[in-house]
Amino acid sequence: MFNKEELEKIKEGTKKYEEKVQKALQKFAERKPEFKTGGGLPLERLYTPEHLEGHSYVEDLGFPGQYPFTRGVQPTMYRGRFWTMRQYAGFATAAESNARYRYLLEQGQTGLSVAFDLPTQIGYDSDHPMAQGEVGKVGVAIDSLADMEVLFDGIPLDKVSTSMTINAPASVLLSMYIAVGEKQGVSMDKLSGTIQNDILKEYIARGTYIFPPKPSMRLITDIFEFCSTHVPKWNTISISGYHIREAGATAVQEVAFTLADGLAYVEAAVSKGLDPNVFGRRLSFFFNAHNDFIEEIAKFRAARRLWAKLMKERFGVTDPKALMLRFHTQTAGSTLTAQQPENNIVRVAIQALAAVLGGTQSLHTNSFDEALALPTEKSVGIALRTQQIIAYESGVANTVDPLAGSYAIESLTNEIEKQALEYINKIDEMGGMLRAIENGYVQQQIQDAAYNYQKAVESGEAVVVGVNRFTVDEQGEKRELLKVDPKVGENQVKALQEMKSRRDGEAVRRALEVVREAARDESRNLMPAIIEAVKVYATEGEICGVLREEFGEYQENIVL
Amino acid sequence: MSERKIRVVVAKPGLDGHDRGAKVVARALRDAGMEVIYTGLRQTPESIVETAIQEDADAIGVSILSGAHEHYFREIIKLLKEKNAEDIIVFGGGVIPEDDVPGLLEMGVGAVFGPGTPTQTCIEWLEKAVAEKRK
Numbered sequence: 001m002f003n004k005e006e007l008e009k010i011k012e013g014t015k016k017y018e019e020k021v022q023k024a025l026q027k028f029a030e031r032k033p034e035f036k037t038g039g040g041l042p043l044e045r046l047y048t049p050e051h052l053e054g055h056s057y058v059e060d061l062g063f064p065g066q067y068p069f070t071r072g073v074q075p076t077m078y079r080g081r082f083w084t085m086r087q088y089a090g091f092a093t094a095a096e097s098n099a100r101y102r103y104l105l106e107q108g109q110t111g112l113s114v115a116f117d118l119p120t121q122i123g124y125d126s127d128h129p130m131a132q133g134e135v136g137k138v139g140v141a142i143d144s145l146a147d148m149e150v151l152f153d154g155i156p157l158d159k160v161s162t163s164m165t166i167n168a169p170a171s172v173l174l175s176m177y178i179a180v181g182e183k184q185g186v187s188m189d190k191l192s193g194t195i196q197n198d199i200l201k202e203y204i205a206r207g208t209y210i211f212p213p214k215p216s217m218r219l220i221t222d223i224f225e226f227c228s229t230h231v232p233k234w235n236t237i238s239i240s241g242y243h244i245r246e247a248g249a250t251a252v253q254e255v256a257f258t259l260a261d262g263l264a265y266v267e268a269a270v271s272k273g274l275d276p277n278v279f280g281r282r283l284s285f286f287f288n289a290h291n292d293f294i295e296e297i298a299k300f301r302a303a304r305r306l307w308a309k310l311m312k313e314r315f316g317v318t319d320p321k322a323l324m325l326r327f328h329t330q331t332a333g334s335t336l337t338a339q340q341p342e343n344n345i346v347r348v349a350i351q352a353l354a355a356v357l358g359g360t361q362s363l364h365t366n367s368f369d370e371a372l373a374l375p376t377e378k379s380v381g382i383a384l385r386t387q388q389i390i391a392y393e394s395g396v397a398n399t400v401d402p403l404a405g406s407y408a409i410e411s412l413t414n415e416i417e418k419q420a421l422e423y424i425n426k427i428d429e430m431g432g433m434l435r436a437i438e439n440g441y442v443q444q445q446i447q448d449a450a451y452n453y454q455k456a457v458e459s460g461e462a463v464v465v466g467v468n469r470f471t472v473d474e475q476g477e478k479r480e481l482l483k484v485d486p487k488v489g490e491n492q493v494k495a496l497q498e499m500k501s502r503r504d505g506e507a508v509r510r511a512l513e514v515v516r517e518a519a520r521d522e523s524r525n526l527m528p529a530i531i532e533a534v535k536v537y538a539t540e541g542e543i544c545g546v547l548r549e550e551f552g553e554y555q556e557n558i559v560l
Numbered sequence: 561m562s563e564r565k566i567r568v569v570v571a572k573p574g575l576d577g578h579d580r581g582a583k584v585v586a587r588a589l590r591d592a593g594m595e596v597i598y599t600g601l602r603q604t605p606e607s608i609v610e611t612a613i614q615e616d617a618d619a620i621g622v623s624i625l626s627g628a629h630e631h632y633f634r635e636i637i638k639l640l641k642e643k644n645a646e647d648i649i650v651f652g653g654g655v656i657p658e659d660d661v662p663g664l665l666e667m668g669v670g671a672v673f674g675p676g677t678p679t680q681t682c683i684e685w686l687e688k689a690v691a692e693k694r695k
Contacts, residue, residue, distance in 0.1 A: 118575035118626055130604075133631025134575050207577020207601050247580045334580070338675040371675045373657045374627070447583055454584045458678045467676040481657050484627065558600040560586055 002049045010049050021045070038292030039251035039299075040449075041415055047407035055410065060305070064400045066320070068308040070301050070413070071401040072359040073324040078397035082110075083355075084362035085387045086163060088330065090115035090140035091374055092488045093495075094150035097140040101155060103377065107384055111193075112155070113163040113364060115139030116173070121208040123169045123544025126492040135489035138374070139165075143492070144539045146499045148176040149183065158186040162193035163238070163328065163362075168210035170197040171219055172540050175531040178231070194235035194284055194328070197223060200261040201240050203437050203554070205247040205446065210544060213434055215519075215551035217268045219526060224269050224279040226527035235284040237265060238328060241303075245288035246334045248450020251299045252416055254288060256423030257433075257442055259307055263424070264433040266315060276315045280322030289351040289358075290332045296351070297403055298412035300327070300358025306417045310424075329355035330364040336371040339474060340466035344368035349386050356390055357403055363387055373481040440559040447559065496539070503537040511536050512546050519550040566594040566690050567617045571608040572601045573636070576626035581653060585621060588679035589686070605635035613645050618690045619670075621682075622652035629656050629664065637668045649689050653677065 002010070035043040044051070062068060065075035074080060087104055089112075090097045101112055116139040119131035125143045126135045135141050142148055152162075157180065166173045174195050178188045199216040202209040209216070220237065227236045241249075241258035249257065262283065269279055287303065290296055307325040311317040331351035336344045345368045352365050365383040367375030375383070391397055403409045427436045436442050456462035463469045511533035518529040533543055570586040572579055579601060590596045597615050599608060612620050624632055633652065640646050646668075653673040656664070661672045670689055673682050 122575050124575075130575060130602075133628040134626060137627035138576075202577070207579065208575070248584075336675075371655065373655065447587075450580050451584055451587050454588070454679065458680060464676070468678075479658070481659070483657075556600045556602075558598060560583060560590075560596075560598050 007049060007053065014046075014048055014050060017046070037251070037295035037412070038290060039253075039295055041252070041295065041412065041419075044411075047411050049407065051407055051411040052414075055414070060414075061404060061410075067312070067323055068305040069324045070305045071404055073304070073326055073361070077359065077400040078356070078391070079400065082391045082397060083360050084111040084161070085109050085384060085391075086111040086113045086328070086362045086364055087380060087384055088113040088115050088165065088364045089380065090117075091138070091482070092136040092140065092484050093492060094140055094142065094147040098151055098153055098155070100377070100380075104380070104384070105155070105160070107381065108388065109384060111161045111163065111362060114151070114165065116164070116166055117141045118208070120173075120540060121166060121168070123172075123210050123540060123548070125539050125541030126489065126496055128541055131489075133489070135492050136484055141488070141492045142173065142176070142540060143496045144499055144537050145176050145179050145534050146495075146537060148173075148180050152180050152184075156186070157181045157184055158190045163195075164193065165196050167196050167199055167202050167206075167208055168216065169540060169544050170195040171223055171527055171530050172534065172543050174223065174231075174234075175527065175534045178531060179535050188231045189233070191231055192233040194238050195223070196240060196286070197237040198240045198261065198286075200264060200433060200437060201243055201258075204244060204257065204442050205249075206240075206243040209554045211547065211551040212554045213438075215547075216554075217265075218522065220265060221269045221272050221274065222525045222527055224282070225272070225274055226525055227282060228274070228278050232282075234282065236279070236282045238284050238286045239265065240286040242286050242288045242330055244446060245290060245332065247446050248334075248453060249446045250449050251290065251292070251295050252419045253423065253445060253449060255299060255303045255306065255416060256420040256427075257446075258285065258287070259303065259310065259420065260424050260427045260433045260436070262307065263310060263314070266311070267432070270315065276311065276317050277319040277322050280311060280315075280317055281319060283322075284361075285325055285327035287327050287329050287355075287360075288332050289329050289355040291335050291347065291351065293350055293354050294408055295412060295416075296354035297358045298409050299416050300329075300355070300360065301401075301409075301413045302416035302420065303327070304359070305413070306420060326361045328362045328364070329358075329360040331355070331366045333366055333370060336366060336368070337464060337466050338371040339471065341368050341372060341479070343466055344371070345382060345386070348383060349390070352386055353390055353394070353396065356396055359401060369479070369481060372479065374484070376480060376482045378480070438557065440557055443557070443559040499537060500539075507536040508533075508538045508542070511538050512542060515543055516546050516550060519547055563694075566619070566686065567597070567615060568594050568619045568621055568686070569597045569599065569608065569612045569615060569617045570621045570623070571599045571603055571611075572623055573603050573605060573608060573632040574624070574626060574628050575602060576624055576628070577601055578625040578654075579623070581625070582621075582623035585623070585653070585679060585682060589621075589683060592683045594686075605632060605639055608636055609639040609643060609645070612640075612648050613643060617648060618693065619649035619651060619686060622650065623654050624652065624656070625654040627655070629654065630660065633664055633667055633669050647693060649686070649693065651682075651686065651689075653682075
């Protein structure tokens, strides 16, 4: 980016600078013998244009809204519209979650993000033996369309966009959402939102899988196909690095494994005959915003550039919308401390700022009490206000990609892209991401990183304020925590039984048979059959039960 | 008397998929010289207790981040009693509100280690508790 003459001068200057530094170091050493990013990348003392030699502004950065999208996916970014402020929420019953959503919308939140309880995420109704003790705990319990109607009561589905963290049974919950829309008079082509629908990272890091990989990939590509024609504004998948990072991965691994998952989905869809220029427009991503501020900003930019290149080079994608990596971000839950929890407000603010400077499309900020329990209304309020302060007060949203051109940021962007691509190539050599997961490679890489981090914290090499440094005695501190009513499970089971006694049992039986037939015939798309089944109030557990019988269940590959 | 190695079952009961903590603790216990059996996800209280008895374990370490801790600890301890295996130590960790800890201890849980606990603390506690038990 600099002419030869200028670069020569810079190199000379660097030499002199280093000489001076070496002298000074003899008198006064630096804080550590070597400096690294939170993700373990070596950091230079000083970055200069020398580090960007051979770097091309036009090719490597370009302009916002243009290939390779390093500087963002929209031409005006947040000058046009802020990112969507979307707090992940849901607990207890549909009615209580509905009240929390209305509260958040009143407070200026601009999109919904539904958290389901674990039985819902794993395709069990609330009365299943495996659901005992878990109903309504980490999210809202949804057994049938009846619950979904309550969940979105009074919330116009043509006005809000809704993100649903649902994976293995994504097609069932999407079908319920479509059915609620229809009841409100909103046709499915007007619905906008996202389903997570990312099974590969469930095998790797999050754990809410149901079916083995092959039928799981079919369910996913069926959704791609169905939504391309019928629900064109829906993001059919949110390819998630978030949980991979939470499980302990480094920033580079987060980018590498997420994009490798993405490539596996694209390959599966292409081999089914779908056009990546079409379904590629509805792929979205989900990343973590961790502590290391500059590394994180660089990470988002590197991911965007690398994905665009991969889509172009590997699949010949030409549609700009199918080349751009659009992503949601959540601040890093694993960085929250149970000790001096108020400090988490500051951590979240820094992480959220990195996400905004990295060009996120939507953002969830964690609540400060999440290492202790589900967040209270008050702590969720502070988390949302944090985003609003960044948006309206900090000024960082007023010019596009303001940190571009920083020698450090651009150097790290290059480095992360390079190392992530090395991982992706290695995974290719193993035969692709499915194989790399089956043989435990990906899990092992992440666990090693997690264990190394734990050791670094225990040796004091990694400082966690309030945990291994600057600690105080907090015994007996009173905290206000959210408690889910222990009766929620009981009440939900009662409501489920009542609903079952009211519905047309024969219609349910017939609809489930159609789902079974569709499951057996790979040339059919499963979505229409599932939509019909939810409309007659077949439960999630019944539909997933049929699919379990037809597809079998995934057995975890335990890696330690 | 030549001491046999401490044997621990590290367990993930229920549907919770957060296994980072369980795996880090399992590895730390192993590196501290213990024999560790990690169950993997989605275990029932029955399967956990069964494994612990079959493996002749000294202790069961339970990791729960889903809020279902009261239910699972209660079931595991109840089953251990029913099978006359109450000598197996039960301890745990995860996202467990402080207010819930006294109730769990009363139930018979030996110790609850919250987020941020050094693995060393857990190792030392377990070594002591097992030594006590073997006396």
